Amino acid sequence: MPVDPEMLTEVDLLVIGAGAGGMTTALVAALAGLSVLLVEKTGQVGGTTATSGGTTWIPGTHLSDAAGVPDRVEDAELFLRTIVGQRGGDHLRAAFLRSGPEAVADLERHTEVKFAAATAHPDYIDAPGQAFGGRALGPLPFDGRLLGADFDRVRPPRREFMGLGGMMVGRNELSALLSPFASLTNLRTTVGIVGRYALDRLRYRRGTRLLMGNALVARLLYSLRKTGVPILFDATTDALLVEQGRVTGARVNGREIRARRGVVLATGGLCWNKDIRARLFPEPTRAYALGPVTNTGDGADLATAIGAGFDDGGDSPALWMPCSSYRRADGTLAVWPHIILDRAKPGLLAINARGERFVNESDSYHDFSVAQIKAGAFPAHLVCDADFMRKYGLGMVLPGARNLPAMLKAGYVTEAGSIAALARRIGCDPVGLQRTVEEYNRFAATGRDDAFGRGTSVMNRFNGDPAAGANPCLKPLGEGPFYAVAVKPADLASSAGLKGDEFGRVLNRSDQPISGLYACGNDLASIFRGTYPGPGTTIGPAIVFGWRIAKHAAGELCAEPLPVARAV
Numbered sequence: 001m002p003v004d005p006e007m008l009t010e011v012d013l014l015v016i017g018a019g020a021g022g023m024t025t026a027l028v029a030a031l032a033g034l035s036v037l038l039v040e041k042t043g044q045v046g047g048t049t050a051t052s053g054g055t056t057w058i059p060g061t062h063l064s065d066a067a068g069v070p071d072r073v074e075d076a077e078l079f080l081r082t083i084v085g086q087r088g089g090d091h092l093r094a095a096f097l098r099s100g101p102e103a104v105a106d107l108e109r110h111t112e113v114k115f116a117a118a119t120a121h122p123d124y125i126d127a128p129g130q131a132f133g134g135r136a137l138g139p140l141p142f143d144g145r146l147l148g149a150d151f152d153r154v155r156p157p158r159r160e161f162m163g164l165g166g167m168m169v170g171r172n173e174l175s176a177l178l179s180p181f182a183s184l185t186n187l188r189t190t191v192g193i194v195g196r197y198a199l200d201r202l203r204y205r206r207g208t209r210l211l212m213g214n215a216l217v218a219r220l221l222y223s224l225r226k227t228g229v230p231i232l233f234d235a236t237t238d239a240l241l242v243e244q245g246r247v248t249g250a251r252v253n254g255r256e257i258r259a260r261r262g263v264v265l266a267t268g269g270l271c272w273n274k275d276i277r278a279r280l281f282p283e284p285t286r287a288y289a290l291g292p293v294t295n296t297g298d299g300a301d302l303a304t305a306i307g308a309g310f311d312d313g314g315d316s317p318a319l320w321m322p323c324s325s326y327r328r329a330d331g332t333l334a335v336w337p338h339i340i341l342d343r344a345k346p347g348l349l350a351i352n353a354r355g356e357r358f359v360n361e362s363d364s365y366h367d368f369s370v371a372q373i374k375a376g377a378f379p380a381h382l383v384c385d386a387d388f389m390r391k392y393g394l395g396m397v398l399p400g401a402r403n404l405p406a407m408l409k410a411g412y413v414t415e416a417g418s419i420a421a422l423a424r425r426i427g428c429d430p431v432g433l434q435r436t437v438e439e440y441n442r443f444a445a446t447g448r449d450d451a452f453g454r455g456t457s458v459m460n461r462f463n464g465d466p467a468a469g470a471n472p473c474l475k476p477l478g479e480g481p482f483y484a485v486a487v488k489p490a491d492l493a494s495s496a497g498l499k500g501d502e503f504g505r506v507l508n509r510s511d512q513p514i515s516g517l518y519a520c521g522n523d524l525a526s527i528f529r530g531t532y533p534g535p536g537t538t539i540g541p542a543i544v545f546g547w548r549i550a551k552h553a554a555g556e557l558c559a560e561p562l563p564v565a566r567a568v
Contacts, residue, residue, distance in 0.1 A: 005232035011035045013553050014250055014259035015266060016237050017299070019047030020539050021521025022266030023220040024107075024546030030227045031110055032554035034261060038224065038231045039252055041294055043153070045231070046217035047268045048291040048493065048522070050155035053339075054213035055536035056115060056137040056543060058100040063108075063117040064134030071117075071134035073097050079129030080533060087314050087529035095502035096527055096544050103547035104137070111223040113216070114140040123534035124364040126457045136535045139216035144208035147222055153233070154218050155292070156206055160336050160396060166206030167197040168214060178400055216539070237267075240302050240517070247306070247516035261553040262516040265299035265506070266546070269494030269522025270318070273297025280317040280496055284378045290321065290337065290492045291522075299523035303498050308517070309509045313495030315530030319538065320369030320489040324382075324395045326412035334412075336395045338382070338487060339365055344463035346475030347388040349440055350487075352377035355423055355432030357440070360452040362460040362473045366532035369489035381414075381426050381484040383433075385477045392465075395485050414484045422482045437477055447471040493538040497525035503557060504549035518553070520545040 012034035015026045023045060026038040044050075059076030080093055107113040115137035123130040144151045156162070163169050169177060173189060176182075180190035197207045210218050224231065232252065240263060241249040241256060249258040270276045271291040278286060289295075304310055321337040328334050342348060344362040352358050352375060359371035361382075372380050384394055393399040397407050407413045416422035419437050423430035443449045447470040455461055455473035464472030498506050498519045505513040521542040528537060551557045 002228065003230045005037060005230035008037050008230065008257060009255075010258040010260065011037045012259065012261040013264065013550070014039065014257055014262075015264040016250065017041070017047070017266035017268060017521070017523070018045040018231065019266055019268055019521055019542070020049040020216065020220065021542035021546040022264065023217070023224060024543045025264050025266065025520060025550050026229050027111060027220060027223050027227060028106070028547050028550035029553055030229045032550060032556065034550075034554055036229050037257065038229055039235045039237060040231060040233050041236055041267070041298070042292070043233050044155040045153055045221050046155035046213070047295065049213045049539060050217045051158050051161075051290070052213035052492075052539070053535075054139045054211075054216045055118075055121065055539065056139070056216070057135060057534050057536035057540035058104055058137055058544060059097060059131070059135050061101045061104045061117065061137065063104065063115055063137060067117040067119050067134060069117060069119050069132070069134035071131050073101065075129040075131065076135065077129070079123065079127050079131075080528070082127040082129065083125055083531050083533050084529050087531070089527050089529055091502050092500070092527040095548065096541055099548050100540070100544050103544045106547065111219075112226070113219045113223055116140060120462065121535055122459045122462050124367070124459050124532060130458070131534075132458060139212065139219060142210045142215040142218045142222070144204075144210045144218055147218060147225075150221060150225060151204065151208065154210070154214060154221060157212075157214055158335070160334055162206070164194070164197060166201065167193070168207055168209060168211045169193065170211050175399070178398060237298060237302065240306055242306055245515060247514060259516070262518055264504075264549055265303060265498070265517070265519040265523045266521045267297075267299035267523055268292070268295035269497060270297045270300060271295035271491070271494065271522070273300065276300060276496070280312060281491070282373050285318070285320070285373065285489050285491065288323070288335070288490045290323070290335070290490050299519060300498060303506055303517065303519065306514070307508050308514060309499035309507045309511060311496060311499045311525035313497070313525055313530045316370060317494070317496040317530070318491035319366050319493045319495055319526070319532055320373075321365040321492050322369050322372065322487040323490040324412065324485045324487050326407075326410045334396065335490065337365065337490070337492070338395060340463045342392055342394050343368065343382065344460060344473055345388070345392045345465050346444070346468040346471070346473055347384055347477055348394075349383045349436065349477070350380055351383055351428060351433060351436060352380055353428045355429040355434070355436050357436055357451060360449070360454045360460070362454050362463060363457070364459065364532055372489055378488060379427070379486050380488065381428070381486050383422070383482065383484045385479060385483075386481050387478055389483055394483060412485065415481050417480050417482075419482055422484055426484045426486070441476040444474040444476040447474060449474060494522040495526040495528075495530045497523055500524045502548070503552040504545045505552075518549045520549055
């Protein structure tokens, strides 16, 4: 008989937050025989993961062998040692690498959480031990209809990333849907996807064919329901309960819930916490975050209130994406993260107010944004010509540019007949921009970017366009009209967060574990110390440390004396 979460007053493990980390912790703990209550502040699960690509970076799994691109943990260790260097946290990364393959295998065997290793999804930085494929795992698609009424509990993707008002489309399907009559294959793909969506909308608010982060979240929720883990929705946690230095539970919706084995904080990180953002984030980046607005840094506030240590995140307090935006007619803000679809392609420039380049435009979204912050490039614009716009699109203007007039009318895109006129319209130096375009065109003609080395890294070239020639990331700007879109960094995840150890235990200000208190996901300071090694390096540690926390709470990762688990 299902347990009523409203009636629970004591469990073995109390998990606060139903993102990837919290859901994994609750699921694995229940499978290990612990009684668990998962508490979620909102009415939906998934947090930031639900709106993400869902890529999960876990080296050395059996899935890499199955995909024909075997990956070794030893190579990943060398890669991280080179990337992270002397920034600290070696023991946390060692624990992550050691447990990653086992955690994935455990989930595959005992739950509906299923992945496939990407055969081609390179790490973001060239360094010894890097992987081209096998290390980035993608969640398998999921049929949301299996969830029944719980389908509405899955946080939907961003509106900007859904077609026809609620249809999810994979990256490898986009070209077929944009050109359905280009081939019989394209037409079949389009009919299959759109037809399924049309049938879905007869019964559901959006499409039930779930992909990427939405599929991962749905798989976790489906597994939690099958395992019988109770979930308390719309539940606010306002204090941790402490007795003789040990966390013994929390006050949730005004009532005390005891936790014999501990409390796990997985509330989504700093995100919209105004005080912490004002203290740590550069001023131009404080206004907007990509996470849900309900992610207000509750975990950090709850833990620091009882003496937890806090880490500033190393190189950067957050992990960033360059984003463009405009205000919709209904007053809501449409935001587009520029991930891979446009920045890496040949014939696009990123310029500052002087009309000068400040970054390798094809680098990872995090590295692009870090360069923008360091250069003080506010505002910054992505600039391209008409041919680029037609071929690749730009942000919310999709390839083919069919919606370009609407985006021009909305003020999202600026258009001009000449480079100088474009510069004046976006408020940058016309002479500087003209000089920059001429220099860039010279680089493009030779295939070598002497200023920023664009197109020299594995990831640069993978995300470029091989049809461009010797350098897939370089092509001269040609005929007008010319276009520009303003971009600024928005944080997709926290790097700063609570100090923790290799078991996910939260440390106090003297770096000693706080008995009975754990943290994972974005609540725990990033194990990569403000660097961004590859695709999915936020979700990967969230899942693995969630697994480790559950195993530690169940007594399977250490020999510490623990209270005897009792049935609910």
